[in-house]
């Protein structure tokens with residue numbers, strides 16, 4: 040139910056190394072036949088004070104799901120269907136984490152003899168686009184009979200799919216096509232890979248290298264599409280993630296970092312996708328939920344339970360800062376700081392909510 044991400048990139052760019060750096064701190068990780076998959080807890084400094092206050096039976100942090108697939112090289116999606124199958128594992132992710140090798144090291148084999156983020160991003164994007172063209176063509180094929188029969192919706196959807204396909208064939212990823220609402224609706228069920236938000240990860244040798252020319256080139260690519268770029272020293276951080284938390288912070292400090300790669304990626308990802316955390320609290324559980332900034336109260340309530348969205352009546356809201364400053368829910372209510380919000384309220388980061396709904 041939480042945030043869901045997929046790691047992509049050329050072979051040997053460091054995806055699995057970074058996957059290990061992100062997930063080692065978290066829960067179960069298993070090795071599938073050709074991909075790694077893990078669900079990790081999202082750290083939030085507000086959880087601990089809430090747990091101390093409520094002493095709940097259960098604590099449920101927000102979760103981050105990470106999928107790591109083997110590298111894509113030029114032609115992966117056209118050669119034998121293996122690339123298409125691999126990409127199938129990331130069809131349903133909210134965001135793509137695109138790892139780009141930005142370190143020079145002759146002892147680590149790579150596809151190319153040079154380091155060139157622009158080339159690498161274009162190569163991987165092309166594979167995503169080839170897969171998308173296939174997906175769109177399948178949809179057009181499915182709709183063609185209805186369209187020939189004069190079905191207006193089918194005719195419009197076919198036209199939209201063909202327009203997107205034509206731009207893909209010209210090398211423009213769907214995320215850069217400025218698609219309008221109608222076009223987005225026509226391609227929604229296709230889960231186009233090149234439409235997904237991309238967070239670029241520059242894999243570097245050491246943090247001293249965080250502003251080398253390759254990292255700058257990748258930052259420029261990210262900036263040009265309104266995205267984010269995070270430099271990560273994959274190998275060092277994969278090792279650090281194996282240490283005890285106290286030691287981790289010591290080593291991060293040595294590298295000149297305040298946060299682990301997981302924390303930095305999360306911040307960038309939350310920012311890129313416009314995500315916020317809100318809470319439900321009680322003696323039973325302290326639970327962190329994630330929704331999009333701008334989500335109205337019923338949509339956010341729907342993250343907790345679909346019945347809460349359907350039967351939404353109102354939401355009682357207190358702020359995390361008020362609760363910790365005043366010491367208890369009762370004190371917040373006495374201070375007149377509890378709010379009753381309706382269907383058009385936009386849930387804010389740090390809201391602690393109770394949803395009243397029909398069927399409760």
Ligand SMILES: Nc1nc2c(ncn2[C@@H]2O[C@H](COP(=O)(O)OP(=O)(O)OP(=O)(O)O)[C@@H](O)[C@H]2O)c(=O)[nH]1
Nearest residue numbers: 050051052053054055056109110243244272273274
């Ligand atoms: N020097 C250096 N080597 C690294 C770094 N990150 C990864 N490597 C090395 O690069 C090689 C490939 O790393 P992986 O993480 O397996 O790469 P991958 O992208 O998962 O590769 P595929 O799954 O085959 O596509 C390994 O030998 C790593 O040890 C880094 O930050 N610095």
Ligand SMILES: [Mg+2]
Nearest residue numbers: 054055108109
């Ligand atoms: Mg790998």
